[in-house]
Amino acid sequence: MGLFDKLKKKKLETGLEKTRTGFFQSIVNTLTNSQIDDDLYNDLEEQLILADVGPSCAVRLVDELRDTVERDHLKTGEEALKALREIIRREISPTTDMDLSGSPAVILVVGVNGVGKTTTIAKLAALYKDLGKKVMLAAGDTFRAAASEQLETWADRAGVPLVKAGEGADPAAVIFDAVQSARARGYDMVIADTAGRLHNKKGLMDELSKISRSVRKASPEASLEVLLVLDAITGQNAISQAQEFCRAAGATGVVLTKLDGTPKGGCVIGVHEKLGLPIRFVGVGEQIDDLLFFSATDFAEALLPEVPRRDAPEAAQEGEV
Template sequence: MGFFEKLSAGLAKTRNAIFGNIGEMENADRIDDEMYEELLEQLVLADTGIDVAEELVDKLKAEVKKNRLKTGAEALEALKGLITEMMTPETPFAPAGKPAVILVIGVNGVGKTTSIAKIANLYKNEGKTVLLAAGDTFRAAAAEQLTIWANRIEVPIVAHSEGSDPASVLFDAVQSASAKGMDIVICDTAGRLHNKKSLMDELSKISRVVKKACGEADVETLLVLDAITGQNAISQAAQFVDAAAATGIVLTKLDGTAKGGSVLSIKQKLGLPVRFIGVGEGVDDLMEFDPKAFTDALFVK
């Protein structure tokens, strides 16, 4: 199955439940208030959030007026363009440094550990060398779980004993990757919601340790969210964003929900771009986020 086919299949629930109805705009021979009201309702049902839904509809009205659009088909194309624009990051995801360090955070149960493995597998398939770091030293068997994934996708891992200092794990991992000339270190972290000060202190310490281990390494911090929880995920994310200086989002389990419209809210409400999305349980079912492909898959017939 190709990239677009996999993406389209993963978004089937969202498309069939909501966005397929929005696609019916294409059949309208004129643009009127009733069409705008129906669009607003469908966007809210897709869990975009009322603020984002209203913003999209207002922007569409402006586009229709500015470009003198007449038909529903023209309005739909304009809407797709607006959605793509809304979700497009200001900068591409390009972890810097040698090695680049990707720190992955989030609460337990959102798919954090499996996302780490899938991101590692994605980069490995691109020809990059990847090392995993088992920085969740608080949860029993967390390192064991990540080690199983590392063996499965055939990438090395650095792990310490349970209760070790997470920063020391990452220090060893970055030093090892630097000495071997590896491209990327991906680090698991404790999947619990710290109070903001302890989380900030821990992540600040990790950043300092990374620089000490290798001055050329930079840190990207990706927050993993569960798409099934929709707008609730965004509320939860806000606490992490404030505390952890996250730089991007990994959105998992999009294939399991009709609330895929929450993707539209993340960048608007959190100010963070979606960097990866999960559209299935397989190791190859996580992909880099492509706003145009995502939008096209929402409306494909």
């Protein structure tokens, strides 16, 4: 693992501190300090539900752990912990990569008000700019007076151009213009904002579908990813919103924000299970570089870290022979 990867993994671990020392620490304690029996499985199921994994998913994870313990003849809590970590890793591993092959690659960012959508867009822009991409933003939230101004502030901070129009303009037209401009000027990527619409407003949901169609019209060679931004703090309540957005906008992935603010990081598992969508990014802080590519392995290891063996010898002091 290179230095950059180590720094990102450390940032993830720091961002998940509340989760690691909250419900999932209880899970680690239960597994490492208990006999592997029915009481342990019952306790584990309850703790997973409390960690916001969701009831049906918690039952399925525990059943899979039980089967693994029996099949592999596991004896110790540490072995069961390792098995659960691998089960969770498999559960949340994306089966596909993002399609950013288009000319340009377009990322449409959707979600209700208050989930951190605008800051997520800026963080995405900064992340991809750091990776050498030419990024343009589109201010597709024309319903809220301050939305374009807020996004412009963040665009300046990220050092990327912004295409915008006046309040009340057609969002699909704004994004159409941005995609056409990016195509003509040789930009690699357009990241488009949308209004923070409520999930029960059918007319506004239809607007999301219209925006998606406008991207194809602006550039037939464009690729399109629709990222749904969810607030990890709201946990299971976010899933009902997500299901509506998936139907209206054809969401292809999820960004979970504010993971640093909740002890219930199990919502990552629950969202993935209920929606069948890959988690693409996680937000672990307020700084512009606090958005991370999601790694199922790093996430599982951060939630359920290995417990040092009690009989392990103390590390030799620096300089000892």
